[in-house]
Amino acid sequence: MRRLILILVSLGCAAVAPLSAQSTARVGLATRVFHPEQRRNWRGAEHKELRCTIWYPAASTATETKQLIGPPDEPLFEAGSAALNAEFAPALRKLPLVLLSHGSGGSAEQFAWLGTALARAGYIAVAVDHPGNNSHEPYTSEGFILSWERATDLSEVLDGVLADAEFGPHIDPQRVGAAGFSIGGYAVMEIAGAQTDISILFDFCKEHPDTTSCHVPEMRGMGSPKEMLQAVRKSSRESLARSGESFRDERVQAVFAIAPANGMVLTDESLRAMRLPVEMVVGKTDPIADPRDNANWIHMNVRGSRETLLSGGVEHYTFLDTCTAAGKSKLGVYCADNAGVNRDAVHAQVAAMAVKFFDRALKAR
Template sequence: MRFLALWLILFAAPQFARADDAVLKVGVTTRDFVPAEPYDWRGAATHALRVMIWYPAVAEAREQPQSIGPRLIPFARAGRAAPDAAPAVGPRRPLVLLSHGFGGTASDLAWLGVGLAAHGFIAVAVNHPGNNQLEDYTVEGFALMWLRAVDLSAIIDAMRADGTFGDRLDPARIGAAGHSLGGYTVLAIAGGITDPARTEAFCRSPAADALCTAQAGVSDLRRKSQLRLGSDPDFRQRYSLAGNSYRDERVRAVFAMAPGPGPALTPESLGGISIPVAMVTGSADEVAPPASGAEALGKAMPHAALTEFPRAGHFVFFDTCTAVGRLVIGAVCRDPDGIDREAVHAETIGLALDFFTANLR
């Protein structure tokens, strides 16, 4: 079973405050947003951006345990939230966009969405077309990874126009957070520019690490991508747009968890990122090792802060798995000995809250 194979405030005037003692009820809902055409759907069958939204709910909302997988035997726990609860009345809220990893889903980051919403944020996670668990992966969804940043920009537009949330969010306070390829995505929307050849060169060099081994898991998609580059002029033209900037000036701060593939982003563009960046990673990351991932990225960005969790692996930033999930999903649910995934989540939520509270002013 494919499951994330590879490749996270309250308004205060005049000041922001984290207000840990003011935990709010959390609501959760879904939307299918359809951007104006033409839109590059990357070969996906569904021509809509399917999202999950977590938000502060009214005090009388009845939260319920949320999960991933079959209802009776779920694979992972996704926090507590009240489905389709009425949003809380109050000031305009900061918005944080969430981007899942390679082949994942919006619900993979439910733990973070719930944590942010409980402290006054609206968090929205998108299923990236052609590269999510709900449908077959596509060559375009694999190869045109920089278009994930376009998805996030489209979600900003859609949320601002939404009848329920548009008037409840503050367009001047927008951030983004992502895991794995989602970490790459938020760095791209912050101004990082992609050069796919850099990853290929890295994996041929003496510095090659587990990032390159992890990429072997998508060898069929890579082979088909190379064939398309040689035979399909339209695909070749779309691929040539990798070097464009996908910076969205509305995004004021980004939070990247175990970001990868780091080598794909050019050092010059990373050095030019002017908004605050925070990253978290595990020292034992087996998919996006810190040496070529978060650590290298941190050195290249002038406004980046990095927190490393000793002995933690790549998938520690995925939802907390059940016993069934550990049997069915395998590596995504397994952590090195001594790692408490829920404790890492709690600390990461705290870091994200502090970061966005300080930087979405």
């Protein structure tokens, strides 16, 4: 997925019915740009800002429109349906919030399938474009290597949305969760208290250079992990020096990781020390984030965690938004599901799991 193919469009399309027959709740859609005041590592990104997409429960009078990703005349992904800048649904109490972290080289919009489902279930869902590693701007070596900085993005987005004049009053700061896909799954483990030993990854890739996790499709043209690290040492020694620190945000009370990547670099000591609810779901034969090196390792060490392995050919990119016919013809591996895999059905299954998990962890309070 390159940067030019993921532009959210079609805000004026015809109205469509709610996606789920189980709920008549409407979904609102908004965007925000946050500019943290403190000094931070922007990972060489073109834009020194945190751009976010927000899904939330909208008033019953809101009119949803179909949302698409890609060029207006030939969109590449379907992004559910939502009502742009709709009024909030009336609520007797403040709502729980879920932070969303996209996969490597992806975008906030690629979480539309989960964001809309959470909003229909009574949550505010906020996804951020991670600097240096999102499809709206050129990729950077720092964006790939300094993955722990994603946790700082999530914390500062949480600061921003709580202070937002429109969204802040609707959020219960005592009921905050986080969900992430792929390297975003790693990011939410970091914000939950897991700590990184980045040398594990580089040693592994040195010994097993042909392993898929050492040269994922998004890194094409970026060089080897070793070459990228050499470049980052020149620009981000301070960030590298604190890679093993804790980025725990105590406001986050539960995390849901989808096909988490880089799990092997999370130290067993820090995983065993975690005490908040953790649930994971991954394709059983995922070639990008092999469960044996990632979700299984996390599950083995986090007390009380849950792991679900999906069979039937579900793989890594099944968790991206559903592709249009144009997307399937142009985007190769990102849209190439195995025979018999219904991406919409997988999304519905995993979204229901996430809602159930956060209901149990956050709404029961």
